[in-house]
Amino acid sequence: MRNGKIIVFTCNWYAYTGLETAGRKHLQYCPSVYPIKVMCLGKLSPGIILKTFEKGAAGVLMLGCLPDECYYTFGNRHAEEIFQVTSRLLRALGYPEKRFKMDRVAPGDGDAWLEKIDSFVVGLNGDQGSS
Amino acid sequence: MSKLKDIIDRNRAWYCLECGKCSAVCPITPWETRVYSSPRLLVEKALNGNLENIFDDPLFWSCLTCKRCSELCPSDVFFSEFVRDARQLARSNGRSGDCTHGEAIQTWARMMTAPDLDQSRLEWLNKDLKISDDSDTLYFVGCLPYYDILFRSLGIEGVEIARAAVKILNALGVEPHVLHDERCCGHDQIWEGDTETFSALARLNLERIKATGAKRVVTTCPECARTLSLDYPKLVEDHGLEVMHLSRFIRQQSPDSEMNLSLQKMDGxxxxxxxxxxxxxxxxxxxxxxxxxxxxxxxxxxxxxxxxxxxxxxxxxxxxxxxxxxxxxxxxxxxxxxxxxxxxxxxxxxxxxxxxxxxxxxxxxxxxxxxxxxxxxxxxxx
Missing domain, CATH: 3.40.50 (Rossmann fold)
Known part of the structure; x- marks a missing residue:
C-alpha cells in the first residue's frame, strides 16, 4: 500500500527555517515531499514513524538541528535514540535502509535543505529529486 | 458482529449474583480512584444495556483480563471473555483504548498483515544453535526480536530468551523449525477488539506453520501459547497442532523428577x-x-x-x-x-x-x- 508520499519531519528551529528560506528563494523540490513541522525531532516516537509507513509512505526523513545545537539541549539526543530504535525495527520488518534516514540542516540554510531533500529522494527513487 | 445481548449470553453475565467477590480481588479496583469501578459494576452496566456507559467505564479498557475474578466467581461468569468480546463491539462503534509506546506495537502488528513482508527476524540465531527444516517441533519465537529492540534500554532479555530456548531444545535432542516469516500471534489484537488484524495474522501464521509439516509448536511466550492453542482453533481454524509453553515441553520430555537436562546446581x-x-x-x-x-x-x-x-x-x-x-x-x-x-x-x-x-x-x-x-x-x- 505505497502512496508515494515522502514525509519529512522538520524541527522548528533549524530544518524548518531552512524550508522557509528555500520557500522565499522559490527553490523547487520533489512534489511528493510533505514536510511536517514538529517543535523538536525528540518528540517523535518509533510508533508515529512506523505508522507513517503503515499508511503507505514511500520514505521518511528526519531533518533536525546540528549536533550539540539543540534548542532544547537534549532533544537531538532523544531524536538520535528514536532514529536508532526505529531503524532497527524497520530493518527487522524488512524495510530497506534507504526508506528511513536522518539528517541535519543549519538554521535558515535553504540550499542545504534542498540538497538534503534531493539526496534522500534520489536515494529512494533513483531518479531526479528537484526539477 | 455480536450484539451486546449475545455477548452477555455467551459469557454468562446474566448469572452475576452481585456478590462482589470479583471487586474484592480485582487488581484494578483499589487503584482506580477517578470513579468507583469494578467487574461487578461493569456487568451491571451491561445488563442495563447502555453501551456508552460500558465503554466509558475506566475498567472497560484497563481490565487486564487476568482472570483473577474468574477464580472466585460463584456463577462462572466469563468476565475476561465478556470484556474481550465487548471491546470488539466497542471497536465497531469507533472506540478504542489508549495505546502505549506511541502505538508502535499495534502498528508493527498491523504492518505484519502484509503477506509479502520480508522480515529479517532471525539475526539472533548463531552457529551454535541448531535448527532444522525437517522436524516435528516448531519453536514460535513471537515478538521477541521486536521487543528486544524497543525495550533494550530497560535492560530486558529479548532475543536472549529465544537463544536460550533453542539451546534447551537442542539439549533435549530437538532441532526445531524456526520461521523467518513468522508474524505476531495476534494476542493483543484479539484482547483489544481488533479481530480483523487478529484473523489476518492468524491465517498467515497457520499457513506458514502448516507448510513446515510440524506437529508441535513450542513457545516461550505464554500469550503465544494461549492464542495458538485456544484462540486459533476456536476463531480461525482447527489446526490440530499440539501447542505448549517450553516449560511444559521440557517436563513432558522428562516426566520423572529427574530432568533430561543436566542442570548445574546453583545456590540462592x-x-x-x-x-x-x-x-x-x-x-x-x-x-x-x-x-x-x-x-x-x-x-x-x-x-x-x-x-x-x-x-x-x-x-x-x-x-x-x-x-x-x-x-x-x-x-x-x-x-x-x-x-x-x-x-x-x-x-x-x-x-x-x-x-x-x-x-x-x-x-x-x-x-x-x-x-x-x-x-x-x-x-x-x-
Whole structure:
C-alpha cells in the first residue's frame, strides 16, 4: 500500500527555517515531499514513524538541528535514540535502509535543505529529486 | 458482529449474583480512584444495556483480563471473555483504548498483515544453535526480536530468551523449525477488539506453520501459547497442532523428577511470577516451579501466588498509567519481601513491565530485585 508520499519531519528551529528560506528563494523540490513541522525531532516516537509507513509512505526523513545545537539541549539526543530504535525495527520488518534516514540542516540554510531533500529522494527513487 | 445481548449470553453475565467477590480481588479496583469501578459494576452496566456507559467505564479498557475474578466467581461468569468480546463491539462503534509506546506495537502488528513482508527476524540465531527444516517441533519465537529492540534500554532479555530456548531444545535432542516469516500471534489484537488484524495474522501464521509439516509448536511466550492453542482453533481454524509453553515441553520430555537436562546446581533463592496467560488461562503452575527447583534454587513464594497471583499490571499495550504502576510496585514489593535473590518470570511482558516500574528514581532501591526469564535461567545452567 505505497502512496508515494515522502514525509519529512522538520524541527522548528533549524530544518524548518531552512524550508522557509528555500520557500522565499522559490527553490523547487520533489512534489511528493510533505514536510511536517514538529517543535523538536525528540518528540517523535518509533510508533508515529512506523505508522507513517503503515499508511503507505514511500520514505521518511528526519531533518533536525546540528549536533550539540539543540534548542532544547537534549532533544537531538532523544531524536538520535528514536532514529536508532526505529531503524532497527524497520530493518527487522524488512524495510530497506534507504526508506528511513536522518539528517541535519543549519538554521535558515535553504540550499542545504534542498540538497538534503534531493539526496534522500534520489536515494529512494533513483531518479531526479528537484526539477 | 455480536450484539451486546449475545455477548452477555455467551459469557454468562446474566448469572452475576452481585456478590462482589470479583471487586474484592480485582487488581484494578483499589487503584482506580477517578470513579468507583469494578467487574461487578461493569456487568451491571451491561445488563442495563447502555453501551456508552460500558465503554466509558475506566475498567472497560484497563481490565487486564487476568482472570483473577474468574477464580472466585460463584456463577462462572466469563468476565475476561465478556470484556474481550465487548471491546470488539466497542471497536465497531469507533472506540478504542489508549495505546502505549506511541502505538508502535499495534502498528508493527498491523504492518505484519502484509503477506509479502520480508522480515529479517532471525539475526539472533548463531552457529551454535541448531535448527532444522525437517522436524516435528516448531519453536514460535513471537515478538521477541521486536521487543528486544524497543525495550533494550530497560535492560530486558529479548532475543536472549529465544537463544536460550533453542539451546534447551537442542539439549533435549530437538532441532526445531524456526520461521523467518513468522508474524505476531495476534494476542493483543484479539484482547483489544481488533479481530480483523487478529484473523489476518492468524491465517498467515497457520499457513506458514502448516507448510513446515510440524506437529508441535513450542513457545516461550505464554500469550503465544494461549492464542495458538485456544484462540486459533476456536476463531480461525482447527489446526490440530499440539501447542505448549517450553516449560511444559521440557517436563513432558522428562516426566520423572529427574530432568533430561543436566542442570548445574546453583545456590540462592528465587521467587516465581505466574504470568496470567500461562497460569490462570492455561493452568500451568507446576512446570515452571519444578524447573526452578531442578536448578537447585530455593523457591520462595510471594504473598499472592499461583491462582491468586498478581498480574504485571498491563495487557495489550493499552491503558498503562497510575493504576498499572501501582500494581507493578505492589508486586515488586511482594517479591522483595520474600528475600529472594531473583524473581523469575515466564513471560517477556512481565519482565518488561516490572523492569519499567523499577526505573522509578524514587523507588528504585526499594524495588530492586534481579528479574530474569525462566528460559535464560535454565539455559545458563546447561
Amino acid at each position: 533463592t528465587a521467587t516465581y511470577q505466574d504470568a496470567c496467560r500461562l497460569s490462570r488461562h492455561l493452568g500451568v503452575y507446576e512446570d515452571p516451579r519444578a524447573l526452578i527447583i531442578a536448578t537447585g534454587l530455593d523457591l520462595v513464594e510471594m504473598e499472592h501466588m499461583r491462582h491468586a497471583s498478581l498480574c504485571c499490571g498491563t495487557t495489550g499495550w493499552t491503558s498503562c498509567g497510575k493504576v498499572s504502576k501501582n500494581i507493578q510496585v505492589e508486586r515488586l514489593r511482594e517479591a522483595k519481601a520474600t528475600g529472594a535473590d531473583i524473581m523469575i518470570t515466564s513471560c517477556v511482558k512481565c519482565q518488561i513491565h516490572l523492569k519499567c516500574a523499577q526505573q522509578d528514581p524514587e523507588l528504585g532501591q526499594e524495588l530492586s530485585i534481579k528479574i530474569r526469564d525462566l528460559t535464560t535461567v535454565l539455559a545458563d545452567r546447561l
